[in-house]
Each structure stands twice: as C-alpha cells, then as structure tokens.
Amino acid sequence: MSGRILIAGGATTRFHQLAERLRDAYLDVSDAPDGRAALEMARTEDPDLIIADARCPALPGLHLCRAIKTDPSLAHLxxxxxxxxxxxxxxxxxxxxxxxxxxxxxxGDPPLLARLRNLMRMKAMVDELRLREETARALGLPAAPEPQPETPGFPTPGLMLAILPDPVSARRRAAQLGAALGIECRPLTCDRDALAAAERIPPDLVMIEPGEGAAPLEAALRLVAALRSRPGTRGAGMVLVLPPSAGEAAPMALDLGVDDCVTSPPDLAELAARLRTLLRRKRYSDRLRDAVRDGLLLAATDPLTGLFNRRYAETHLARMLEQCARAGAPLAVMMLDLDRFKRINDDHGHAAGDAVLRGFAGRLKAEVRGADLVARLGGEEFCVAMPGADEGEARRAAERVRAAVADAPFPVPEGAPIPVTVSIGVAVMPPSATPPPEMAPAAAALAASMRPADGAVAPGLAEPAAAFLRPPRASANRGAAGAARPAPAIARAAPDGAALLARADHALYASKAGGRDRVSLIRLG
Incomplete structure (x- = not known):
C-alpha cells in the first residue's frame, strides 16, 4: 500500500506511535504540530489522506475537517x-x-489499514478524474463545478437500495433511511433482485445488512464483489452492516470494495451521516465525470470508437508523467497496431474495417483498468497509458489484450466474422528512471513512418531502447516498394507526452519486426 498521509496530532505519544505503525506499513507519513499547520500543509503537500486528532492543538479535528471540506481546493481530501x-x-x-x-x-492494524487503503483508493480515483478535468481545462473545454457543501437536511434526489434478509426489516430500514436522507430507498431481500434492480436503474447508495451466520455473510461479500464489477454500480456508495460476531470480516469487506462498515444494530443517525458523506462524495465524482465526458465528446474523442484522440492523449500523458514523478510511481505506455488492417479494408470494405476498429476498442477497454488512459492515435493505431503499472503488470495487461483480440474473430455488417491480431509495444518508466527524451523534429513523423511487420508479444523482452532503432526485416506490408523504412532519430531533451509515446512506438516497431501477434517491451532508465 502506497500513499501520503498527513497526521495532525500534536506532540502526543499515541500519534507518534500511530505514525510509526503507518510507516511500518510503507506509507509516507508527515506530522503537523497542530491543526493550523496541518491545514497549511494540506494546501502545499497534496496528501492522499489526513488523520486528525479530535483534541489537536490550535485547530481540533472537527474544526480542521470543516475547514478542509468547505475549501473547494481541499474538499476532495x-x-x-x-x-x-x-x-x-x-x-x-x-x-x-x-x-x-x-x-x-x-x-488494531488490520481494520485501521483496511479503512485507510479504502479511502486512498477512492482518493486515487478522484485524483484521476480531477487530472482529466484539468487536462480538459488546458484544452479550453468547460471545467467541472467545484464541490459545494450541501445544506444539512436538504433532500437530495437520488436512489438507494436497502438489502436485508426479510421483507419486514427491509421495508422498515428503507423507510428510516429514506426519510433521514431525503432520497428514494427501495427495500430488497434477494441478491438476484438487487442485481437486477441495480441494472435497471443504477443506485447512488447501497446498504447491505446480512443476517447472523457464515453463509449470509459470504453471500453479502459475493454481492459486494458482483456490484463492484458492474459498470452501473461501480461508483455507488456502499455500506455493509455487519453482525457483532462478524467484526473481523470488516477488513476483507473494505478490500473488496465496500466504502464503510458499521456494526449491527446500527445507530441510525450515525448510519445516515455516513451514507450522506458517501452520497456527497459520489455527487462530486459524478460532476467530474460528467464535465469530462460532455466537454470532450467533440474536442478530444474519436467519433468512430469513442476513445480519446491523439491530441488529448499527448496532453494528458504529460500530466500523468508529472504526477507519477511526484508520487515516485512507475508509468507504462502500450502502443497497439492492428495487423494487416489495410487488407481488411481492401478485401471486406471500409464498413467492415470500421466495425473491426469499434470492436477492438471495446475489447481493449475491457482488458485494462478504469483509471488507464485509452486512446486511438489514428488509423489502426491505439495507445494505453497505465499510471502505477510496473513492468510485470504492463506485460500481463498487454498479453490480456493480445489474447482477447486473437481469441475470437470480429463480427462485421456483412459476411463471416474476421480474425484479427494485434502487435503491441510497451515502454515502462520505473519510479527511479530519468524521464524519457523528447521527440526531435524528425520524430514528429515517427508514427507514420514506422510500419514494419505484423503484431506480436515477446514476453520478457527488455533490451536498451537503442536496440530498437534497427530497421525491421523487409515485409510485403510495409509500403509500395515493400522495403523497411528507417526509424527516425530521437533527441534527448525535456520529457513530454509525445516522447513517451515515441518510446512505446519503438517497442511496437520491434514487435512488428518480430512477426505477427507479439508484444515487445522497452524498460526506460
């Protein structure tokens, strides 16, 4: 678990001990002498989470929390x-x-660390949304509204599912929470009914309150995993009400994706307050998502596949580089090229080619993470940027994509489905690496000039980048003369998004030189 935690606890022994426990869990911990200092450090250090002592000097935990949550620049912390x-x-x-x-x-450490992991995961997703919103703003697109504190008790439109083992309890709990939150709350008793209801109308909140015993608890955890795996409920706030005998299951539930755990019977006022916090957080995330989606539809997305376009990818990748450098995290970039795509257009028509591109985009997105940047750079060339992914993760992701493309032919409007393969190049910048070089003017034509053989994955390939500057073998699919074109040179200078794409393109160049249906990898640094 990685992350930056700011502790506002003063000079008390217990908070010094807490800081050491967190450092032992490989967390980056900063100490603030009092609440006011913590507020200033929050503005300058951008922590992933703040832990405040309720009795913190100068600005106690409650007042520090209010100051943070009412400051638009800090409210997401x-x-x-x-x-x-x-x-x-x-x-x-x-x-x-x-x-x-x-x-x-x-x-104890397990429940504490599980709760912190859970909150930092949510912060990481919000950070990615904020980063995309900043990229949209840099492109001159409309910005998302800053989060505003909600008026206490003001009814907010929304939908919540209350899932309990029997109808009477479900109806009672739904009525209690619906009145407390001012939203519609639907009572449910069956896991399958809950999944079907969430599929029809995605809820803002889900509360699961299983009965006593191991079997109901296991069923509840399976339901949590199922809800988190579905697009409609992936972002819903989720609370699990655990029987007193199942308290040790809380860390597991939090790691599975539950946002909060409370013990049964719950304090209704506290439960409503926790749900209200989750609803507020979801509203903020939804605003960021909506602003990015709506603003980028015309300016930054590819109309055929719905993926981001090259302009957005290069701009956003530069921000990813900066963010990963600050966090000391690796960054991997995949370049993907559909093999012999021109032959598909020539033999089956452009409508079939468009269907293959759309189908490939769908398979590509299904095999990578939600926080990854997926873009179509032009023609049959795509890229994926994976912040935080090391060499092993990047290679496994590339292999998943390669297999997903090769395993099943692509349906087309007319005729039989068409088998397709993909070549993938991967560039990985480890946390300690020097940022990659910027493209020289000659490298601006890199993507257009590099069209060697057909795609492949070569597991374990990690030679120096210079090794991929060799021209590929001759191929009948590389231009009118069938001759390989030399790779353009790359000059060293300040890093940017285009530079890292260029390095991944060199790995793709090596993959194409090796044959079809392959992946090649370059390790930077």
Missing part, C-alpha cells in the same frame, strides 16, 4: 478523525461536518 474514547455526539458532529470516518482508539 479524505479526512479521518481519531478520538481516544467513544463519544456519540462528537462522532456524529464529525461525520456531519464531512469527515470520511471517525474512529476510536485503540484500533
């Missing part, structure tokens, strides 16, 4: 308030102020 005793009124006040969690010490 997760805040956890820690107290040394159970205090219901204080806990409710913290949750109503926007705290993402309110925990009482002492707390």
């Amino acid at each position: 997760p805040v956890v308030i820690l107290a040394d005793r159970e205090a219901r009124a204080e806990r409710l006040a913290g949750l109503e102020a926007g705290a993402d969690d309110f925990l009482s010490l002492p707390l």
